[in-house]
Amino acid sequence: MREKPQAVLVLGLREQEHEIEFVQALGYSILLFGTNIRIDDALSADVPVEIDLNDEDHVIATALTLTQRFDIRGVYTLNEYRTPLAARIAAALKLSHGLSHEAALNCRHKKRTRQVLAQHAVGSARFALINTHQEALAALRDFSFPVIIKPSNEAGSHLVACCTTQQEVLQAIDAIQASSTNWVGQSLDPEILLEEYLDGPEVSVEAYTAAGHTTVLAITAKQVTPWPFTTEVGHLVPANLPDTTTAAIHEVVVRALSALGINDTVTHTEVKLTSAGPRIIEVNARPGGDKIPLLVRAVTGYDLREVSLHLALGRAASDLPRYPIAASSAAIRFLVAEQNGTVEIGDPEEIAMLPGVQAVEISVQTGDQVEQTSSNYNRVGYVLVHGTPQQSASERLVQVLDRLAFHVESPDISIDDPVKTRS
Amino acid sequence: MLSQIPELEKQFTAFAQDTVEGDVLSDRERALAALAVVFTLEDATSVKESIIEAKQAGVTNKEIGYISALVIALRGKKIARLGVVGATSTPLRVVQSKCCE
Numbered sequence: 001m002r003e004k005p006q007a008v009l010v011l012g013l014r015e016q017e018h019e020i021e022f023v024q025a026l027g028y029s030i031l032l033f034g035t036n037i038r039i040d041d042a043l044s045a046d047v048p049v050e051i052d053l054n055d056e057d058h059v060i061a062t063a064l065t066l067t068q069r070f071d072i073r074g075v076y077t078l079n080e081y082r083t084p085l086a087a088r089i090a091a092a093l094k095l096s097h098g099l100s101h102e103a104a105l106n107c108r109h110k111k112r113t114r115q116v117l118a119q120h121a122v123g124s125a126r127f128a129l130i131n132t133h134q135e136a137l138a139a140l141r142d143f144s145f146p147v148i149i150k151p152s153n154e155a156g157s158h159l160v161a162c163c164t165t166q167q168e169v170l171q172a173i174d175a176i177q178a179s180s181t182n183w184v185g186q187s188l189d190p191e192i193l194l195e196e197y198l199d200g201p202e203v204s205v206e207a208y209t210a211a212g213h214t215t216v217l218a219i220t221a222k223q224v225t226p227w228p229f230t231t232e233v234g235h236l237v238p239a240n241l242p243d244t245t246t247a248a249i250h251e252v253v254v255r256a257l258s259a260l261g262i263n264d265t266v267t268h269t270e271v272k273l274t275s276a277g278p279r280i281i282e283v284n285a286r287p288g289g290d291k292i293p294l295l296v297r298a299v300t301g302y303d304l305r306e307v308s309l310h311l312a313l314g315r316a317a318s319d320l321p322r323y324p325i326a327a328s329s330a331a332i333r334f335l336v337a338e339q340n341g342t343v344e345i346g347d348p349e350e351i352a353m354l355p356g357v358q359a360v361e362i363s364v365q366t367g368d369q370v371e372q373t374s375s376n377y378n379r380v381g382y383v384l385v386h387g388t389p390q391q392s393a394s395e396r397l398v399q400v401l402d403r404l405a406f407h408v409e410s411p412d413i414s415i416d417d418p419v420k421t422r423s
Numbered sequence: 424m425l426s427q428i429p430e431l432e433k434q435f436t437a438f439a440q441d442t443v444e445g446d447v448l449s450d451r452e453r454a455l456a457a458l459a460v461v462f463t464l465e466d467a468t469s470v471k472e473s474i475i476e477a478k479q480a481g482v483t484n485k486e487i488g489y490i491s492a493l494v495i496a497l498r499g500k501k502i503a504r505l506g507v508v509g510a511t512s513t514p515l516r517v518v519q520s521k522c523c524e
Contacts, residue, residue, distance in 0.1 A: 037471070038471075039467070043474065048474075048475045
């Protein structure tokens with residue numbers, strides 16, 4: 001009898017993350033499942049299946065049907081919202097490897113993350129779960145302002161608010177309760193998180209766990225806009241930290257991943273460096289977004305997305321794919337409009353020629369009107385830079401940004417100007 | 424719109440179902456025929472849906488490309504003929520004297 005072709009089930013593509021190419025490079029057939037598949041992705045896949053990924057039972061039944069034609073060796077997703085589904089499919093296919101459904105849920109639902117970390121006494125934020133204004137007001141007696149209000153099963157900082165008054169807390173709750181579903185149409189958990197605000201610099205920890213052992217590949221320093229918008233402006237690998245801080249971060253992340261039941265996956269853990277030590281903000285059971293895999297690859301040789309696929313296929317950590325190290329440091333800076341107005345910016349082609357510049361993607365030009373950047377979803381471009389031991393990526397970024405001279409002029413409306421004030 | 428005439432809609436639904444589920448063509452052959460039709464419709468959504476169905480039926484990218492080329496060639500030939508004197512899609516009338524009409 002003819003052997004069935006070996007395949008990888010790829011779930012819910014993330015934009016510009018090249019999941020299909022990574023699977024193709026390993027020679028597997030691609031069974032691509034997505035709620036809305038693009039024509040080019042449909043052509044790249046061996047079997048594209050356009051299906052409502054929120055109808056998990058139907059997705060699993062369809063995956064099982066495909067086992068008549070394919071030997072499915074792994075389920076692969078980089079999509080935060082789909083990690084629990086990927087784990088469910090892997091279990092239904094009786095794969096002996098891959099993240100467990102329990103662990104995926106522990107990460108995907110932030111309330112479960114907080115509960116599990118609290119049970120295991122891992123440094124995290126104090127929290128309360130609330131359903132109503134009354135419960136929030138009662139819970140606030142145990143907290144001092146500012147506090148964080150966030151939905152349990154959303155992502156991308158969507159509907160997260162830092163509140164400094166009772167009124168802001170109630171408004172943040174109303175904003176969450178005005179939505180019945182999250183970004184991808186899954187029901188929002190009615191229990192809302194009220195958390196203490198953790199003060200300090202933020203880093204993310206890029207790691208993988210295999211055979212129960214966690215390896216930290218990189219710590220990424222982050223630059224975030226101040227509240228009320230928590231837009232990520234830049235990332236730098238490696239974060240420049242004292243050895244004692246690095247060791248403390250490793251310790252808390254390894255304990256957190258163990259408590260959450262993480263195995264056979266890459267993780268992106270966000271950590272605040274508070275005066276009381278590192279505290280976990282959240283744990284994502286997939287590689288970080290925002291081009292962080294490109295920064296980590298440049299500095300360590302490991303591509304987190306490929307490592308993730310490797311582990312989803314049950315391959316050994318001793319056999320991880322690795323590229324030559326390309327830089328001693330790497331950084332990305334996103335361009336954000338600090339206000340509504342008119343863009344002024346230098347020539348991106350000239351910027352691309354500067355030392356160390358790897359990529360420039362800018363969606364605006366001088367004279368364009370832009371709105372103030374309010375989230376990661378409406379930034380207006382980025383520059384990615386590699387550094388050398390002689391000149392770090394941070395130093396190079398300063399030069400690049402000076403030359404780019406990006407800024408947004410506010411609309412200059414004056415009552416002396418009859419044209420601009422004409423209604 | 425067809426739902427405004429329930430009897431016709433019922434007949435159409437039965438017809439469409441019989442056609443789609445019929446066994447005159449294999450799934451693969453039917454997918455190829457459907458591809459040719461949707462390419463002529465020039466509707467991106469229909470093309471995508473048809474490509475997905477075709478690939479599920481085992482049609483290769485090369486075959487999809489060929490169907491696309493075939494549609495382009497046939498339509499191109501028709502367009503090219505528009506400029507040829509005397510070329511027409513309707514039969515030429517033979518001019519005869521009135522006496523024979």
